[in-house]
Amino acid sequence: MIVGDLKPLAEIISAIEEYKQILVLGCGSCVTICLSGGEKEAEKLSRELSQIRHYGGPPPKFEVGSILRQCEEDLVLEYQTIPAGTDAILSLACGAGVQTLADAHDPLPVIPALNTTFLGASAKAGNWAEMCRGCGDCVLTFTGGICPVARCAKSLFNGPCGGSQNGSCEVGLDTPCAWAMIFYRLKRQNKLHLLEEIRALKDWRPGGAAGPRKRVRVGLGEGPN
Amino acid sequence: MSYFRVNEKCNGCLSCVENCPASALSYTDLDDRRTLRHNMTQCARCGQCWRVCPQEAIEFQHLLVGLWDDVLTLDMVRCRVCGEPLYSTLYQQKMVSEVNTISEPLCPRHRQRQAASKWPLSRPGKTSSKLGDK
Numbered sequence: 442m443i444v445g446d447l448k449p450l451a452e453i454i455s456a457i458e459e460y461k462q463i464l465v466l467g468c469g470s471c472v473t474i475c476l477s478g479g480e481k482e483a484e485k486l487s488r489e490l491s492q493i494r495h496y497g498g499p500p501p502k503f504e505v506g507s508i509l510r511q512c513e514e515d516l517v518l519e520y521q522t523i524p525a526g527t528d529a530i531l532s533l534a535c536g537a538g539v540q541t542l543a544d545a546h547d548p549l550p551v552i553p554a555l556n557t558t559f560l561g562a563s564a565k566a567g568n569w570a571e572m573c574r575g576c577g578d579c580v581l582t583f584t585g586g587i588c589p590v591a592r593c594a595k596s597l598f599n600g601p602c603g604g605s606q607n608g609s610c611e612v613g614l615d616t617p618c619a620w621a622m623i624f625y626r627l628k629r630q631n632k633l634h635l636l637e638e639i640r641a642l643k644d645w646r647p648g649g650a651a652g653p654r655k656r657v658r659v660g661l662g663e664g665p666n
Numbered sequence: 667m668s669y670f671r672v673n674e675k676c677n678g679c680l681s682c683v684e685n686c687p688a689s690a691l692s693y694t695d696l697d698d699r700r701t702l703r704h705n706m707t708q709c710a711r712c713g714q715c716w717r718v719c720p721q722e723a724i725e726f727q728h729l730l731v732g733l734w735d736d737v738l739t740l741d742m743v744r745c746r747v748c749g750e751p752l753y754s755t756l757y758q759q760k761m762v763s764e765v766n767t768i769s770e771p772l773c774p775r776h777r778q779r780q781a782a783s784k785w786p787l788s789r790p791g792k793t794s795s796k797l798g799d800k
Contacts, residue, residue, distance in 0.1 A: 508730065509711055509729075509730050513713065515713075515717065516713055516726075519726075520726070520727060520730055661685065661714070661718070662717065662718075
């Protein structure tokens, strides 16, 4: 899922203090599950931002809403009502949701309340870890299901660097060395030969190096736009 | 009660069934009757059905803001003084079995008052009932 973190309160306040009536809008998908941008968090943030002590003058008025996904323009246009008089939206969605809202309601300013941090997974309650960088050319088949792009601090492709120590990464002892994990998992799978095979250089164009990526599912909707 | 609802414009064309990526829509044709079926546990609420429906028959709002389902109803234990609901009788039984003692059913406020009433300074006969007085 997409993981996000609430921006520092001071940054949010400096971004919204020029507005008078703000819709604080949660998103009901990824950021709800990672407890940073759902309806509950939108209510909580609205309560905090309503405190007069944060402002030199009167605070803006806040209304709170939430929609299942902010990242689908037709859905937000059809089902998310913007209260009359709203002069800005404070979105608790990921960057995709913020931009979709901004496109849908152009020229209404849409301000992000979250920093979109990574594509991750949760192995235990309250913990999320980066797992994928959306590189567009997945190598997990050859790396024991452990991604060297996302989980090696240097995104190395040919084994660990000299900073790998007893299974830990040199950036911190609590960060496991992805290549140590890859080696030992492939060993458990009796597939260490995968590391000896010569592979073509990674093509980074599907990873965004060739510009913003698009996906068109043929047969659904009206085709490319 | 189904969260997937269609209006009177639905003509049973099955576009929604064909295009549901989560296999949450199905249908049965039985005795000259077609029945559209929906499985909420499989539904990803992705909205593809709503997008592809040529009849604009799908009322997707019911999948966005649904009603609450009653899951279970249990007997409650209330504060013996003010009647504030505290916990279920089953929870009380679990507590009793865990700690092997029966706790008097009191809300936090009356539990505090009961504890304060046992404080030596507040007992009758003392000159002061104010905490902290010397």
